[in-house]
Amino acid sequence: MNLVKILHCADIHIGAAESSLGALAESRRTETLITFEKIINLAKENCVDILLIAGDLFNSNNIEKSFTNRVFECFNSIPDIKIVYSAGNHDPLNADSPFKKEQLPKNLFVLDTKDCFVEFSELNTRVYGKSFKEVYMQGAHRFSLNADNNYINLMCIHGEIRSDLGSDYNSITGDFIKSSNMDYIALGHVHKRSEVGKIGNTYVSYPGCPEGQGFDELGEKGVYIGTVSKESCDLQFVSVAKRMHLAESIDISGLSSSNEIAEHILNALKEKYPDSYADNLYKIILTGAINDDVNLSLPEISTRLNDSVYFAKLRDKTEFKLDFEALAQENTLKGIFVKNMLSKISDADEEQKQLLTHALNIGIKAFSGEVNYDET
């Protein structure tokens, strides 16, 4: 059986700056390049035949020369591996593209902005696709070329799977996939990984971005490696991210000092991520019931955490351990506030109840000191 070994990656976004990280943002930009180098090494170690990169290799075409030089140096370092690049919406194949400005390595095949394919006869394989020419590529992806059943037919393309044709980012419909006659479609654009699925006779997946760029891109990130033939598709997910973004809810009920709370959080992280706890980026959501005499200092807890892990930010979702009914009887501003809120809560539906209880707790915190409330 004729098998081809591939590594499928996408959305590396080399040079992306996670600006909310402040002083760390610049080093995170370099880490996107380091993750790319790791992918190149994986391709080499696994002796893949073809490296498929389905768009958004660069975060933008406006990328410094030192980064593009390093990328092309990496491509040149794996001369026996065919590399197919299909440009995405972040690095469209226009006059500003590094792929238009630089001398391309011999083993790099950049797909045209019209429907096209590249043929590797020694692998009995064709790779079809189409690069973005501008930031948007509207309308249906109506592919004008037919797959030839004498070859293993792969497609490498950036776009959005959806049922209609309305996307500005290259709609790819289920019907298109079903009738494409491709053996595997290597997609890019969606940063959340999908499993390898099958539509009609065609296998298809999004590997997701290999390095998360924010707290909306949580957890393990990586690439797919494996074999494709006319009868099979056997791809494994391999994690490559330098660091993970993680959101962790941690119950701090019964704790009262900032150092105690910071230590409790760190112990929980060490237990859950024994090998990588210090390297990750965390959004820690503090939960549980605390006494109203505890003056929670988020900046102090945060400083202590950031001394031990790469990055941590805190969100306070704790509630006060209080006898609200008794408080509501007090003839004080606080008492009147509690009485009004309790009455609203008792009339509310389940969803509203949760929101109002949260609001009650924020209000109580406002009475006892500074409110450090930020939902972002």
Ligand SMILES: [Mn+2]
């Ligand atoms: Mn992307």
